[in-house]
Structures are given as structure tokens and as C-alpha cells.
Amino acid sequence: MIEIRNAAVSYRDPSGARVEVAQDLNLTLARGEMVYLIGPTGSGKSSLLKLLYMDVQPEYGVVRVGPYQSDTTKPHDVPFLRRMLGVVFQDFQLLPDRSAYDNVAFALHATGHRGAEVRQRTMDALSQVGISHRAQAKPSEMSGGEQQRACVARAIVNDPMLLLADEPTGNLDPRVADEIQKLLIKLNRQGMALLMATHDYRLVRSFPARTLALVKGRLVEVDPESL
Template structure:
């Protein structure tokens, strides 16, 4: 479960003032839910994601993700929190000098895993996203949709309970975007919590789920059919 209680956060401005992003924001996401996060550019979608994996901490209030609370977590515990999460970025962030297998394996190496366990997990993740046959290819040899599948494999290889997808289809054409959406929904059906930030209202309407819109620093639940 993800819980935000009275969360406020702001960013510094050049003149010394601060621009509020959220003020007294409260909401919950239950384990196993599929939730869309929508809102205009600059509304705070990425900031909210960063608060969940505690790359940012609230100025007041708290975020709770599973057993971890932002107002109680120690710096040494943050890597353990992040092992329970998978993050999919819009711009892929793949390592260009490593092949598909090595890019996915990297997420396991940084947690200290080695040997046969790495091979088994990587091949399982690549099979889930339909890319085991391209494990020796490099990112520049893949299409945009294939690169995003590698990113998803890397995000799920540690078997996270929640998948955070920040504009995962933003750089893809509609046909490929649908393929990536079907893949994400298949992972959700297997029990993974899915929180997806998106500008693509077409996808939200085609694959409706609970939809939260950021408006003036607050979250408002909206009917996806009205978008």
C-alpha cells in the first residue's frame, strides 16, 4: 500500500522564493491496484513518483510505501525500499555499451546478486517481455518499443510489488504504445501494483482504470470516460 498524508513539497526559485508543488496532499493506493496519474506538464507527476521511491522527501507530512515511512526511514534503508519498486522511464536510460542481457542483469548486480540466480531471473524477465531472443543485441540495434521492453524487464527483474511507469509510451507511436500497455496490464494481472503517469488520454480511455488528476497541487479522482 502507498499512503500520502498531508504531504507538502516545493522547489526553490532563482529569487529565493519557493514554488509549491503539493500542499497537504493525501491519498492511498491499495496493493494490486492499477492507477493512472494525469495532469499538465509541470503539475508534479514526476515529483510524486520521486516521493514514492524517496528520491525526494516531503517538507511536511509523510509518504508510506509498504513498511517504509519517509519521516522515519534511514538513508541506509532507502536502497531496500527501492528493491520493492520497479521504475519505467520515458527516455529508457539504458546503458549503451551493454547488451540487453547486461542491461537487465545490472539491476541485480547492484543488489549483490551473482551467478546462476542472475541468469535465471534475467531470462525470465526477458521472456515475460518477449525479448529473450534479442538478449545479445545492444540498445542502438533495437526499436523504440523494444528498448522500452528492456526497460520494463529491468524494472521487474527484482520482482517488485509496485511498478511506477513515468510516461512509458510518450516516445512511441500508437501501435507500439498499445503493445507496451498490454504488457504492463499483463504484469498487473499477475498481481503487480501499477501506477502510470501519462499524457496519453487515448490509452486511459481504451484501458480504463482508477484515474487521479493533479490539479493545483491536489489529487482529484476523475472518470476516465470523460477525458
């Protein structure tokens, strides 16, 4: 379902010089699989995820997500690729002036859905993550765990084949982090592939799965029990 082949990712610093983040990246992810992506802050985890939703292009090599490939996908096709993906961020990125319901429904409106279908699918997603009773609450009225559940609901409301989670528990205390992790694992067991970037090794040990580490800009498979 996903393949990164001999790829590199870099960025330009303020002087215009190219700074290489990671190189010779190789990754395959099967439909319904769960994989952790670990490494310290700044190791390139977020950059690798950006390759998958084509927010950045590889310096060289190829990235393929379903039928979309980095060297052949046109810019106007990228929104269609992203409809196949759900993304959960560490800092929530909820619209502060809208309720949990409106934040989730916004993802449906953005992809052309209207009317009764929006209400049904939005409430189904909120129910799936356990906060349907908080549908009318705004982010400022919600706990950190509730806000992240709303983010997960927004990410899954379009029924993606892959969920990308970028440090989704980074701003949560351990008890709430475990609750969110159990929610993500439940979604994975229902058939949604999950690629989760994290530097929380406690979480990886507690809920083990295939684990890849970014080490000096390269991907290396590691035993989660060794962390």
C-alpha cells in the same frame, strides 16, 4: 501498501526560493491495484513518483511505502525501499554500451545477486516482456518499443511489489504505446501494483482504471471515460 497523507512537495529555484509543486496530497494504493496519474507536463506527476521512491522528501505530511515511512526512514534504508519498487521512465535510461541482457542483469548485480541466478532471472524477465530473442542487442540496435520492453524487464527483474511508470509510452507511436500498455496491464493482473503517470488520455480511455488527476497542485479522482 502505499499511503500519501496531507503531503506537499516543492523545489528550490536558482535564486534559492521555494516553489511549491503540489500540496495537500492524499493517495492510497492497495496491493495489486492499478492507478493512472494524469495531468499536463509540469503538473507534478514525476515529483509525486519521486516522493514514493524517496528521491525527494515531502515539505510536510507523510509518505508510506510498505514498512517505510518518510519521517522515520534513514538514508541508508532507502536502497532497501527501492528494492520493493520497479521504475520505468519515458527516456529509457538504458546503458548504451551494454546489451539488453546486461542492462537487466545490472539491476540484479546492484542488489547483490550473483552467478547462475542472475542468468536465470534475467532471461525470465526478458522472456516475460517478449524480447528474450534480443538479449544480446544493444539499445542502438533496438526499436523504441524493444528498448522500453528492456526497461520494463529491468524494472521487474527484482520482483517488485509496485511498478512506477513515468510516462512510459511518451516516446512511442500509438501502436507501440498500446503494446507496452498491454504488457503493463498483464504484469498488474499477475499481482504487481501499478502506478502510471501519463498525459496520454487516449491510452487511459482505451485501458480504463482508477484515475487521479493533478489539478492546480492537488489530487482529484476523475472518470476516465470523461477525458
